[in-house]
Amino acid sequence: MSDRIPCINQRCRRTAPASKYEPDTEIVCGKCWRTLPLLIRQTDRSLNKRLRSMKRLAIKPDRADQAQRLIAVIEEDLHRNWEKMRDYFRVPDMPEGLDAFLAEVGL
Ligand SMILES: [Zn+2]
Numbered sequence: 001m002s003d004r005i006p007c008i009n010q011r012c013r014r015t016a017p018a019s020k021y022e023p024d025t026e027i028v029c030g031k032c033w034r035t036l037p038l039l040i041r042q043t044d045r046s047l048n049k050r051l052r053s054m055k056r057l058a059i060k061p062d063r064a065d066q067a068q069r070l071i072a073v074i075e076e077d078l079h080r081n082w083e084k085m086r087d088y089f090r091v092p093d094m095p096e097g098l099d100a101f102l103a104e105v106g107l
Contacts, residue, residue: 007032009089011103028085040084047078 004015007029014029021027033041051074058067091099 008086010091011089026082028089032089036085036088040081040088043081044078044085047074047081050074051078 003018005018005021005025005027006012007014007016008026009028009032012029012032014031016027016029018025028036051071054067054071054074057063058071060067
C-alpha cells in the first residue's frame with residue numbers, strides 16, 4: 001500500500017501512484033473531485049493558480065520576501081479548503097451492515 005496513495009474519500013477505493021507526489025500528500029480522485037461542491041473546487045483552483053504565480057515571483061530577488069509571505073498565506077488557505085473537502089467526505093457513523101449495503105448499491 002506504500003506505493004499507492006488512497007483517495008481521501010474513505011468510501012472510494014481509488015488510489016494514485018505515490019511516486020507522482022511529494023511525501024505525505026493526500027489526493028482526491030477525479031471521480032470524487034467532481035462530486036465536491038463547486039465553491040470548494042473553484043477555491044482550490046484559484047488558490048493553486050495564485051500559488052503558482054507567487055512561486056514564479058519568488059524567484060525574483062527584489063520580490064522574494066513579499067512573495068514568500070504571500071505563499072505562506074495561500075498555503076494556509078489551501079489547507080483550510082482541503083479540510084473542507086475532508087469534512088465533505090467524512091463517513092458518518094453508521095451500523096456496519098448499512099455501510100456495506102450502501103457500498104454495494106454504489107452510494
Ligand atoms: Zn475517490
